[in-house]
Amino acid sequence: MPLDEKRGSSSPVVLPIACLVVLAHLLTASRYGIFRDELYYIACARHLGAGYVDHPPLIAWITWIVLHTLGSSLLALRLLPALASGLLVWMTACIAQEWGGGRYAQFLAALSIAPVPIYLILQHWLTMNAFEPLCWVGIFWAASRIILRQNPRYLVLIGVLAGIGLENKYSIVFPLVGLLFGLLLTPERKWLRSQYLAISVGVAVLLFLPNLLWLVHHGFPFLEFERNSRQSGSRILRGPVSFLVDQARIMNPVLAPLWLLGLAYFFTKEGKALRSIGIAALFVILLLLGMQAKNYYVSPVYPVLFASGAIFLERLSARRVWIRAAYPLCILVSGCALAPLVMPILSPQRFLAYHHLWHDFTPVVFEDEPDRPLPQYFSDEFGWEAMTQTTAQIFHHLPPQEQAHTAIFANDYGQAAAIDFFGPRYGLPASISNSETYWLWGPHQYDGQSVIVLGSDGSGDREHFRSVEPAGNVNAEYSRDDERYTIFMCRGIYPPLTALWPHIKAW
Structure with missing residues (x-):
């Protein structure tokens, strides 16, 4: 050449x-x-x-x-x-x-x-x-x-x-x-x-x-x-x-x-x-x-x-x-x-109609997940603020003295990051999580006696808390399936959160 x-x-x-x-x-x-x-x-x-x-x-x-x-x-x-x-x-x-x-x-x-x-x-x-x-x-x-x-x-x-x-x-x-x-x-x-x-x-x-x-x-x-x-x-x-x-x-x-x-x-x-x-x-x-x-x-x-x-x-x-x-x-x-x-060119409703014309063909599939209304790359842009609003309603219904030591625990980095991003406008504290780098950032000052838990079915939480009660539901339209769940209010952790933290890492 x-x-x-x-x-x-x-x-x-x-x-x-x-x-x-x-x-x-x-x-x-x-x-x-x-x-x-x-x-x-x-x-x-x-x-x-x-x-x-x-x-x-x-x-x-x-x-x-x-x-x-x-x-x-x-x-x-x-x-x-x-x-x-x-x-x-x-x-x-x-x-x-x-x-x-x-x-x-x-x-x-x-x-x-x-x-x-x-x-x-x-x-x-x-x-x-x-x-x-x-x-x-x-x-x-x-x-x-x-x-x-x-x-x-x-x-x-x-x-x-x-x-x-x-x-x-x-x-x-x-x-x-x-x-x-x-x-x-x-x-x-x-x-x-x-x-x-x-x-x-x-x-x-x-x-x-x-x-x-x-x-x-x-x-x-x-x-x-x-x-x-x-x-x-x-x-x-x-x-x-x-x-x-x-x-x-x-x-x-x-x-x-x-x-x-x-x-x-x-x-x-x-x-x-x-x-x-x-x-x-x-x-x-x-x-x-x-x-x-x-x-x-x-x-x-x-x-x-x-x-x-x-x-x-x-x-x-x-x-x-x-x-x-x-x-x-x-x-x-x-x-x-x-x-x-x-690309998010069409409204979700019009996208679904256009997608149907293609017999629901999706050019890119990132993960093996259940069917959802929108492809993952779109559905992961929906529901975060609605989830934060629901969490804020639960948090602010607590007595002020309990709010002061209530942690918001997320089982997924996306949930935790959404709380941190949207939370300040709704008066929420920073979240904690066992997911990815959030685990390295630790449980902050929380002792685990009062915890709002996101992204759990509640069964695992019952192993660590004396009381586990459903407090709200996350079910935002167009969000992915695993972002539709019950939020639990958990109290009375055992053993202490600081002792439990090294064993709940989820990488």
Whole structure:
């Protein structure tokens, strides 16, 4: 792939695509409600630290900055994820240009990001998943610059992105291991002898060090959390064929030919120079397939395949203008059809009607859960304030002297975080929970003699309290099934809460 190949920039087309994607996210940012994980990350931002049980600390620090600059409105919380979606469009087009793609390839690469169901979902919320693809794509872009420009200094950039990625989400190890594997299997292994590799590793370790020390100090709780998650029964375990079918579904079936072409491109004569990156991408897909990982874990690798696929299609269709016109049109039509299924464009009532037209087809399924009116990614935005209101009614019906030492205990991090987010406006104290990092934050000053318990069937509470009485019901419309339950008023804990706390951890 000659670097002096004449190719123009498609910025006049790419930038409008990026802006439209950002605008779509901003216009729908406040359509429903706040998402479960967003509530949790806000709680983490109010307990800033170098680590958390189930995730690295970067998202908490980003959330803290947002809260202290833009505020806590849905639009404020979701501005950065929206901008990240536009940046991903632009970066994918830049990769296509860097790798020799002309204006059409750059346009197609950018367009391919817009209608991807899993991106439309994950870049709607302020979570670490919104920023993860940027680190993956940046690493592959830097690796290609090392190869094409014969410049090992980009190894340092890979180290920076790896360190930031580790502070964002531990899954950044997958593209790094894949890239190492790809380099070892090609002549590009020569770059592993560069002095810049040691610098790269040192930079990555230095950036990751605060969280690494936290993990060591707490006994690597993420490993326990991940093991329990795999054994919980909520994770969908997919066979090889089903996993690959899922890839086509969550990435938009119309785009499957493009990323398959992208994989094939690296094994052609034209793509030989970048074969190590193609091997890395294939390795990541096969590795996560073999690990029976969640199907969306591999999604950050696809922008690279869209870029290479766009280059390949541009060359294959050089004399077939109708393909160049028809395929983008198919992408646009599929995007318009799928968007209401994965973005909060329609009201819940109209979504249900539209969903029924698709025979209740859901492009993305995160967990193996019972049927509900809305998909999980929508239902997790409903019911939180209503739950808090019901809890507040129970709390304020207690005598003032009892309120002073009544704890609000949640069996789920989402419930606990919702109480902490909405509770102050209803006069509620901060919650306590045995879930995720809430357990590390402890029982505060409470002795457990008076506890409002959320998310329990009451049977387990009877083992620890002298009296357990139903006090209210949570049954918000459109919320998920496990967010419909009875709230219990529990009194007279035994043994004391401080003695019981180490034994009720739920990771």
